[in-house]
Amino acid sequence: MSHHQVNPQLSGDAGSQARVPRLSTYVASVKQIDECVSACVSEVIISHQNLARLGTLDSLALTELATYAKACGLKTSLEWDILMCEPEFHQAVRVLKELNFENFDSIRVQDPGAYEYALNGLAVDNSSVKKLGVHFVLETGNHNLEAILKWQNYGLLNCGLPNEGSKVQNGLKSAGPIASAQSKVNLERLVLSIELTEASLTEIIANLQVEVELLGLGPILLLYTPRHLLRYQVVAPNAATLFATAECEENSHKGFRIIDNQNGTFVFHEKDYCLIDRVSALMRMNCSVLRVDLRQQDSSAVPDYLGQISEICEAEKTQVGHQLTRASEGLAEAFKASYPTKVLRCFFQANATDVLLKHLKNKNIERKDEGYLGRVVDSTKGLYTIVCLEGNNAQLRVGDRVTLVSPAGTSKEIEISSLKNIEGVQVDEVSASRNSQEGADCDLSDGHEYAVLPFVKGVLPETMVYSV
Amino acid sequence: MFKPELLSPAGSFEKMVTAISYGADAVYLAGQKYGLRSAADNFSIDEIEKAVEFAHARKAKIYVVLNSFLHDADMRDLSQFVRQCERHRVDGVIVSDLGVVSVVAQCSSIPIHLSTQASCLNEHSGQIWKKMGVKRLIFGREVSIEQAGRIKRATGLEVELFIHGSMCMAYSGNCTISNFTKGRDSNRGGCAQSCRFEYNLDISDGPSPGARALSGASSEVAVGAVNGSHGTQKRDHTFFMSSKDLMGIELIPDFVEAQIDSVKIEGRMRSPLYAGMISKIYREALDEFSDEFSAEFGAEYQQGGAQLAQRSQWVGYAQKWSDDLERLPHRDYMTGSLEQPASESSVFNEGKPESVRPTYQILAVTKKVVTKTPTARESFVLAEVRGPFSNTDEVMAVPFRGPMVSLAGLNHVSGNGNSEGSGGNGRTVGLGNALGVPLEKAKASTLVRLPYYEAAAPGQIITKLGSASAARSEKISEVVSAEPVAEADTVPATGAMGEPGLGVAQ
Incomplete structure (x- = not known):
């Protein structure tokens, strides 16, 4: 498949000038909005308690905040990132139908059902939706270009009602015309996973037609469940939200931060994810938006953190074209030193989380089809070594030479000096073929057969047998 | 009467044979890549070919699991593997990643089943996956039977629900603890079962x-x-993150009423004992509900209306199977979210079972039945030994249908014609080595002869009940081998029980 390099971040400047990513962060109060304005944050994410995983606002408070943020010149994004079974989905839709979208620029969704509804149902159900961007969060999985392109293309082909368009039946529509400026709803952004490497991100973003957002700084979500895992652990909990830290004897499982709220339980890593010292790399890959999540930090310190991050980005902006001056690096290091939570870059440089998988089982006893005859199932000292012939049409004959590969990986070549079948009869050959025992009253339903060899010293059960 | 497909796990060729022989309508298995059970034996492409032959000869189906969240580098050989699967007439592939869905759809016509890893939870999600080419939805464990039935009707897709086995605590596919703490991608088969830790x-x-x-x-x-x-x-x-195990046998009337196309058993990492016993139990339960219970207890069932009174009668009726399920290694059971959202009581908090009954232990798997032939003077059953046992143990064979058969006292004559062997005294098993020489004890990883018994066939389980005290100690202390949580099996290290592999999800 061929992909075009179409990322719009650079397209306006003929692809020659990298831009500093815009900053986006979460707000839940007017004060925080003011702080965002001071720190040159361009977009705020506002979270409803029934729509967003960590949301705390009701509809009224949410709408008021959106109005205020818009008045301050900020872009506003409504967060709808919970995963939903049918009852929760219907509850969410009820909330969405009643919301005033006039002051929201976008809605960010993660459940594919929410993506579908945002694209094809929301504008039908809510007349206040006039012009809404959809931000689709692909942070869970979606680690290959093919998947990301499919999600993108679905969004581009299935944008909601044109301003004067026809009704969409049942809130669903098959592939239609590519979204235009006439659409009320447009796929605007994809939010990509923090498990992707810089190299992967660079390639993926280059092939996308919509802008990309990445987490720049914030907690690493490890587990999300709808079950309440803290609530039953405490005596008479009377708070709507519980917090905890979890420690385990297992070294790497320490300091987990846990939140149990109305939407379930969320487990976070002890450390935060941080790409603040990689802004130049983010610019090179054309990342459009950098999300900063400071909700688990002391709220009094947040303005300072936002200010520092904004300063780092500003320094990068002025350094474009002057690669040798790296003032921003010093600022980033200073920021990390002052930030109270330890930070990680995780897999940005490399993702080797599949390397250890090779060691989860003994590869020496993993069957390789070529030349495979079977495996040793019994090797009793002084009596016999028995091979279960399992390979397709596997056959052992007197005089054959075979290679024995032990579970420890050592290999030994032997010649078959004599053979018995499993009834103890001396034979010239034993075959796994179903027809080899034709006429015998044996049930060979799995096609396997046993060959009894003279005892082979040093050979253990599970040794693999291959033809030479 | 509508009867759901019984879909069992097959972590190896042997378990595939066992599961189908004991009544599974279909099994799911993985090749050496692309699945979530890196530690399972899994199947080479030749084995997949043989598995399909074996299954189709018995009117069963083979579904191949491709449900890792793949990175670009993982995708390179995928189309070739998919084409091989199609050439070998695989009946379906189980996929969670849209990129994989796309590749499968481009290079084959194999039906695509959406893995539970994709956490499809609602109708709109079902609709979008349908447009992507999915034919069957395997719902997240949070979806109730009733909701699944509704989504089936709304989307027109086949639907599948887990009915038994270990469960992820997280929304499936939404746990990355192993990724960030162990450097093992849980969604590519590296789950370290962190949720089972203390x-x-x-x-x-x-x-x-x-x-x-x-x-x-x-x-x-x-x-x-x-x-x-x-x-x-x-x-x-x-053990606040450890989920109890799912058991839905008492809800079979609801599965039938909702027309759930396939009921799935978790556990590719579990032993052949589990693969066989669990398939047998659910086979019997599904058949008896459809063929006997509904006829006996009320026409409503045949018309698809499970009334409360009949439902409670079914619970009593199903008790015989529940008892056997209690004797398989497991954490405490629950019905998960099949009826109502899983509550706080769904947490396996203490890391040990509330009640401990003796559990079945796997001793051997029969491999070949030799009846009287010109060269074998007496009939015998050949079995590969998985756990040691002696001639005097209460050893039982588990036929594919019907009650267990005690092997104690069955006469065994050795291949040498020596009828005085250790068997035949009316109380012992009558063990012989592979060539028929009498044995007192069978050692693990050997081949032995057992006396012939009625209904003997290859792929049957040889078992015995452990003691309650042994079971308690076993359940509390057993350490599970590296077991991918996204579909595990035996009870783990810290909240362990039973056999190796009790982890979680699909």
Whole structure:
């Protein structure tokens, strides 16, 4: 498949000038909005308690905040990132139908059902939706270009009602015309996973037609469940939200931060994810938006953190074209030193989380089809070594030479000096073929057969047998 | 009457044979790549070919699992593997990643089943996956039977629900603890079962832990009830992230009423004992519900209306199977979210079962039945030994249908015609080595002869019941081997039980 390099971040400047990513962060109060304005944050994410995983606002408070943020010149994004079974989905839709979208620029969704509804149902159900961007969060999985392109293309082909368009039946529509400026709803952004490497991100973003957002700084979500895992652990909990830290004897499982709220339980890593010292790399890959999540930090310190991050980005902006001056690096290091939570870059440089998988089982006893005859199932000292012939049409004959590969990986070549079948009869050959025992009253339903060899010293059960 | 497909796990060729022989309508298995059970034996492409032959000869189906979240580098050989699967007439592939869905759809016409890993939970999600080419939805464990039935009707897709086995605590596919703590991608087969570990909790109703740390509060704050602002309570030695196991046998009427196309058993990492016994139990339950119980207890069932009275009668009727399920290694059972959302009681909090009954232990798997032939003077059953046992143990064979058969007292004559062997005294098993020489004890990883019994066939389980005290000790202390949580099996290290492999999800 061929992909075009179409990322719009650079397209306006003929692809020659990298831009500093815009900053986006979460707000839940007017004060925080003011702080965002001071720190040159361009977009705020506002979270409803029934729509967003960590949301705390009701509809009224949410709408008021959106109005205020818009008045301050900020872009506003409504967060709808919970995963939903049918009852929760219907509850969410009820909330969405009643919301005033006039002051929201976008809605960010993660459940594919929410993506579908945002694209094809929301504008039908809510007349206040006039012009809404959809931000689709692909942070869970979606680690290959093919998947990301499919999600993108679905969004581009299935944008909601044109301003004067026809009704969409049942809130669903098959592939239609590519979204235009006439659409009320447009796929605007994809939010990509923090498990992707810089190299992967660079390639993926280059092939996308919509802008990309990445987490720049914030907690690493490890587990999300709808079950309440803290609530039953405490005596008479009377708070709507519980917090905890979890420690385990297992070294790497320490300091987990846990939140149990109305939407379930969320487990976070002890450390935060941080790409603040990689802004130049983010610019090179054309990342459009950098999300900063400071909700688990002391709220009094947040303005300072936002200010520092904004300063780092500003320094990068002025350094474009002057690669040798790296003032921003010093600022980033200073920021990390002052930030109270330890930070990680995780897999940005490399993702080797599949390397250890090779060691989860003994590869020496993993069957390789070529030349495979079977495996040793019994090797009793002084009596016999028995091979279960399992390979397709596997056959052992007197005089054959075979290679024995032990579970420890050592290999030994032997010649078959004599053979018995499993009834103890001396034979010239034993075959796994179903027809080899034709006429015998044996049930060979799995096609396997046993060959009894003279005892082979040093050979253990599970040794693999291959033809030479 | 509508009868759901019984879909069993097959972590190896042997388990595939066992599961189908004991009544599974279909099994799911993985090749050497692309699945979530890196530690399972899994299947080479030749084995997949043979598995399909074996299954199709018995009117069963083979579904191949491709449900990893693949990175670009993982995708390189995928189309070739998919084409091989199609050439070998695989009946379906189980996929969670849209990129994989796309590749499968481009290079084959194999029906695509959406893995539970994709956490499809609602109708709109079902609709979008349908447009992507999916033919069957395997719902997240949070979806109820009733909801699944509704989504089936709304989307026109086949639907599948888990009915039995270990469960992920997280929304499937939404746990990356192993990724960030162990460097093992849980969604590519590396789950370290962190949710089964024992933790010490420091719980607060105050601000977030990060904020508390900043404000000077630490984990040493006062222990006490959380009854005011910033109260903190310690909870040590808890398995707060460990889920109880799913058991849905008592809800079979609801599965039938909702027309759930396939009921799935978790556990590719589990032993052949589990693959066989669980398939047998659910086969019998599904058949008896459809063929006998519904006829006996009410026409409503045949018309698809499970009335409350009949449902409670079914629970009593199903008790015989529930008892056997209790004798398989497991954590405490629950019905998950099949009826109502899983509550706080769904947590396997203590890391050990509430009640301990003796559990079945796997001793051997029969491989070949030799009846009287010109060269074998007496009939015998050849079995590969999985766990040691002696001639005097209460050894039982598990036929594919019907009650267990005690092997004690069955006469065994050795291949040498020596009828005085250790068998035949009316109480012992009558063990012989592979060539028929009498044995007192069978050692693991050997081939032995057992006496012939009625209904003997290859692929049958040889078992015995352990003692209750042994079971208790086993359940509490057993350490599970590296077991991918996204579909595990035996009970784990810290909250362990039974056999190796009790982890979680698909």
